[in-house]
Amino acid sequence: MTENYTDINAKTVDGWVKEGWQWGVPMTHETFIAAQNGDWQMLLTPTKSVPRDWFLDDFHGKKVFGLAAGGGQQMPLLTALGAECTVLDYSPAQLESERKVAERENYDITIIRGDMTKPLPFADNTFDFIVHPVSNCYVEEVEPIWKECYRILKPGGRLIAGLDNGINYIVSDDEHQIVNSLPYNPLKQPELMASLDIADSGIQFSHTIEEQIRGQLKAGFTLVDVYEDTNGEGYLHELNIPSFWATQSVK
Structure with a gap:
């Protein structure tokens, strides 16, 4: 493979956005106005x-960073609540959604195309709040990301993150059989890589609780709260088997 896997994943996400991917549908004007009026989630x-x-409690004047959070969903919401937002994503289509919402609603946002496997382009202690939706399943190593988040957060700053727990990577497409072992890492499993339709799935990775949660603790964070969630559809969802975590951590 000559092309970097993160470049491949950016193209894959661009394709998903064009097909109407849940995480690539930008916030509507009506939802933005409702958020300004206190009705939001x-x-x-x-x-x-x-x-x-x-x-x-109050985002006015606070600096918020959306890490791999393009798509015009979380950043418009926090802008509506008064935050000064910066978003970094590697998918041009996801960043275009951010631009479109900002232009429509006439607000300023700093938009950066960047690969989160690289050092983040910010000084220490820059942000009050970081939003990181489920996305580090598209990178091989997550612990450096937690270290960077800790570095750029101000003391007392918060990180909220959505995390894949790995269950989705062990099951068949219909989710009725266990077909893969963990860890799931196509870069280190040639047979797995050969079986992928990369244009459809990109190159994804499972991560352990040690990487996802202990990694935050090792970076220096204090874990404050956590919850689980399902896929929202499919057989695992029907069985109420969680496939995601979300965490709130504080520097």
């Missing part, structure tokens, strides 16, 4: 809303 995982007490 945020998703980090498919079905469960983030608890209100995970958010700051």
